[in-house]
Amino acid sequence: MDTPTAPKAGAMLHLRGNRLSEGEPVALPLTQSSMYHLPGDWTGGPSYGRADNATWEHLEHVLAYLEDAPTLAFPSGMAAISAALFATVKAGSRILIPSDGYYVTRRLGERFLQNLGVEVVQRPTAAFCEGGLAGFDVVFAETPSNPGLDLCDLPAISEEVHAAGGLLIVDNTTMTPLGQRPLELGADVVVASDTKAPGGHSDVLMGHLATRNADVLQAAREWRQFGGGIPGPQEAWLAHRGLETLEVRFDRMCSTADVLAERLAAHPLVRQIRFPGLASDPSHALAKQQMARFGFLISITLDSAEQADAFINGCPLIRAATSFGGVHTSAERRARWGDAVAPGFIRISVGTEPAEELWQAMQASLQAVVA
Template sequence: MENPTAPKAGAMLHLRGNTLFEGDPVALPLTQSSMYHLPGDWTGGPSYGRVDNATWEHLEHVLAYLEDAPTLAFPSGMAAISAALFATVKAGSKLLIPSDGYYVTRRLSERFLQNLGVEVEQRPTTSFADGGFEGFDVVFAETPSNPGLDLCDLRAIADAVHAAGGLLIVDNTTMTPLGQRPLELGADVVAASDTKAPGGHSDVLMGHLATRNEEILQAAREWRQFGGGIPGPQEAWLAHRGLETLEIRFDRMCSTAQVLAERLAAHPRVQAIRFPGLASDPSHGLAKQQMLRFGFLISVTLDSAEQADAFINNCPLIRAATSFGGVHTSAERRARWGDAVAPGFVRISVGTEPAEELWNAMAASLAALGS
């Protein structure tokens, strides 16, 4: 793969440990304070809980190591995406977003950005570069797309966007910095939901933005500070703890997803399947070029909405839930949220269960659909 290798996970685990003095706690302390002691004139240290917090600052330190770029933490993935957009567009700007990406990004753009004078255009992921990027101030890409798992060529898009004078933001939620590195492929900004695999335990909302563009970074920091969209210290502590096991969980999830996808592709109940790791997938060639791993999401299409619900609900090792990236395998019928997919379309988020045990449970649930 052409994409540079991910940061070393062992070094990530010791970023804080290698700065400790005798008697310091090894585990990250939780700084739960809205106020700081400020006698006399302020000298530039921590001043107020909406501006400074040692717990979320260390979370940012670890995320910055993973992204190899300055990073800001936010209380959700959409808070990070909002900061990326509000830091780069203004009235009169022209914005391009994917028509088949995460639906909340579309709703944010249509409901609010358009009302503030931003011109918003949409294109499908597979033809995202068609028509070029002349006139666009900001291009927002998502690859693999959620939930369809289509890909677009990030390096080619970044080159074309920059040649046209624009900025490229990439939503890297589905892959994490361990699976895909958009900044190395030319993106100006990466935004992601750490609610998913980085947090990993379905118990915290968190997001981050990473960029090497100091002007964008400062604008996003001011958007967070003045708008008040800050992460809570308890949530930041949980997200940091999740990051400590990300490499282990992500490796297991991606490896198991490959096994399951190959078996699901051959199952008679599965009408269609999308997984970038399958040689038969239309995006497989591009995935090999720009992704370090093929991810842990699988999309399958069954005969009907009824079969999709039965497959999910009758499998004891699948949790019926929205979102993805947890240690528990989860799935949902995405048509219920209005995505432009078939009624029987199911997005599966592979967890950390043993592969054979998980497959046996899935196979039994699929077999029961005909009974």
């Protein structure tokens, strides 16, 4: 199987520019309005801020180019995930979600979907197909999983899900459309948090849903409009600005992660490491088949929570923070959120710092832990 390739980043930068008339601004204008001029009978143009906004519509235009599919923007990644699930399930539906994926997706299933008569089944990503996929109306996969970085075989899952008459939704937050292309690998719907690498500057919440299934797209659009979960124009403007540098940042982050992972794997303080780019990683062969890059997330395990905190807090080029994908390298001890990981487990999100400068700072912090 050929790995699906990323779209052309240069063309993405000029999607709007190539349609400009003389005198129009090159930078995307911010449309900050809840009302539109509507004399006489409505003829189908913009009508109200909850349904229409030129700024978020252009953000969707760029995201649709990246995904090569119609796309809807949402005010967070979880809003996009919620729209995808509520657009595809009903009372009596049976869904499968990862037990080791983003914990808020599990909370949504446990706290709300189950109360509405939806059966929610959980399996670990590495064993996602064990027990079969027949009988599920919706299968929700996340690969690589967050935070453990396990992978599942998207083409194989897609084939089995579709043969049983189900739909496959894939959370592609950890990879972005530049690193992995779930729709080309058989997914019906892709969702992502653009709060992460697409926004890239830790200053905006945003998410999106992309699908070539017209029925799902319409249901998700109605869920957004009628439920009111719309993106704000200022946030859409910031997310659009972030997308313009995504290719440059993503390339730097992934390349640096490749370097750091090899060095961290050889460090005596690191008890375990997960990074799909390492030849020794259990998911490496699958990663080479279905991912264009190996990503910018690395997980390492130290001996204890105390060692993990000392390493994170002692490194001047690491920000201790939740979330990931920003220009600043960040890290956190994920056990504090209840993930089923060791006390010393750390998720590292590699930023855009120069690789050697970042490694020197990390190495010094690791050495200080046992000094």
